[in-house]
Amino acid sequence: MKTRDRILVTSLELFNLCGEPNVTTIDIANEMDISPGNLYYHFRNKDEIISELFQTFEADILEVLESPTEPGLDMMDYWMYVQLIFEKMWQYRFLYRDPITILERNDRLQKKFNRILDRKRAAARGVLLMMREETLIQIRDDDLERLATNMLITATYWLNYQHLRNLGSQRGDCDLETGIYQVFSHISPYLPAAGQEMLAAVADTYLGAGDSALE
Amino acid sequence: MKTRDRILVTSLELFNLCGEPNVTTIDIANEMDISPGNLYYHFRNKDEIISELFQTFEADILEVLESPTEPGLDMMDYWMYVQLIFEKMWQYRFLYRDPITILERNDRLQKKFNRILDRKRAAARGVLLMMREETLIQIRDDDLERLATNMLITATYWLNYQHLRNLGSQRGDCDLETGIYQVFSHISPYLPAAGQEMLAAVADTYLGAGDSALE
Numbered sequence: 037m038k039t040r041d042r043i044l045v046t047s048l049e050l051f052n053l054c055g056e057p058n059v060t061t062i063d064i065a066n067e068m069d070i071s072p073g074n075l076y077y078h079f080r081n082k083d084e085i086i087s088e089l090f091q092t093f094e095a096d097i098l099e100v101l102e103s104p105t106e107p108g109l110d111m112m113d114y115w116m117y118v119q120l121i122f123e124k125m126w127q128y129r130f131l132y133r134d135p136i137t138i139l140e141r142n143d144r145l146q147k148k149f150n151r152i153l154d155r156k157r158a159a160a161r162g163v164l165l166m167m168r169e170e171t172l173i174q175i176r177d178d179d180l181e182r183l184a185t186n187m188l189i190t191a192t193y194w195l196n197y198q199h200l201r202n203l204g205s206q207r208g209d210c211d212l213e214t215g216i217y218q219v220f221s222h223i224s225p226y227l228p229a230a231g232q233e234m235l236a237a238v239a240d241t242y243l244g245a246g247d248s249a250l251e
Numbered sequence: 252m253k254t255r256d257r258i259l260v261t262s263l264e265l266f267n268l269c270g271e272p273n274v275t276t277i278d279i280a281n282e283m284d285i286s287p288g289n290l291y292y293h294f295r296n297k298d299e300i301i302s303e304l305f306q307t308f309e310a311d312i313l314e315v316l317e318s319p320t321e322p323g324l325d326m327m328d329y330w331m332y333v334q335l336i337f338e339k340m341w342q343y344r345f346l347y348r349d350p351i352t353i354l355e356r357n358d359r360l361q362k363k364f365n366r367i368l369d370r371k372r373a374a375a376r377g378v379l380l381m382m383r384e385e386t387l388i389q390i391r392d393d394d395l396e397r398l399a400t401n402m403l404i405t406a407t408y409w410l411n412y413q414h415l416r417n418l419g420s421q422r423g424d425c426d427l428e429t430g431i432y433q434v435f436s437h438i439s440p441y442l443p444a445a446g447q448e449m450l451a452a453v454a455d456t457y458l459g460a461g462d463s464a465l466e
Contacts (some may be wrong), residue, residue: 134349135415146418182436193408200350203361221397225440
């Protein structure tokens, strides 16, 4: 791997592990066993590294966010869709740790991050509209709007919430499956009985799988 | 007001306005027009100020969180209850800005903050159980648990979400009423038609009032 790419990979690892505010360019150079001068040859400062990581994250998440549009999707398809989004957030979780601290330093990232939130909300809304179209759910327009926002909030802050709840403990905080289920639980009351059973069955499959993967 | 109390009041104002990581003890002393030495006579460092502010916040919010237990409460009573909680969070909003950044420095605050989250979730759960008891809502046990968590997440992160959405704009971010409505929208699908109408009527009253207060 080229040094430039290694700097990005190492930075992402350290930011995710320790929190971006706690990692300096010196830490990154030390971790890679290169001189700070070598690092500065590729990136002038930490914000340049963050910007570059953000660009990759943005491209990746916008691709993952493309709403599923084929008709006739079932609950498992929707679950997989949300899982891909959660996995991408997990991969760049330092951005979701304390977003304001990172974003207030950088106007351009503020706009980009909010554009991602816009797209995430639009994706949630699109899925809900399609589910309503296919009479999978019954919901009024204004309820649908608030539902989309609540789904966005749960999805955006799940990693932060898990981290917060596990501060000071030895537990990991990568319980993505429970977070995905929390997102789906917003839709649950709008599903008919058969749909709720299907959701419970899908959740059983994935929550079980998640547990064993963590062991 | 005694100097010690003035330090606490000024610190809370500056933390809320600028974000705690961006405020130093020197900033606080400057804002008060006292010498740093005078400040250090009362508080050894910023963490001591934060601990003292946190103690007041904790006592206040735990008092506000006491679940309403009288039978026969109506939607407006519940709304007022959530509003008091939101107002207390707003008063100490620096704690909700980027909680992990503040809490990871301080083991004792981590435990205390999580104890508050526990109590908040228990309060949401208590209200839902009472509403079910009084047949205001119909909900299964497992749905009730996930609902309580989702309400907790929306309530805990609403201020952060608003701040994030308004970064870089001139808009204020004190739209508490919309946040309170978001929390209630979680319950909405479990309400019978009459209950949903009552919620909409209460929301109309308060959302209107909030708007004019901001103008």
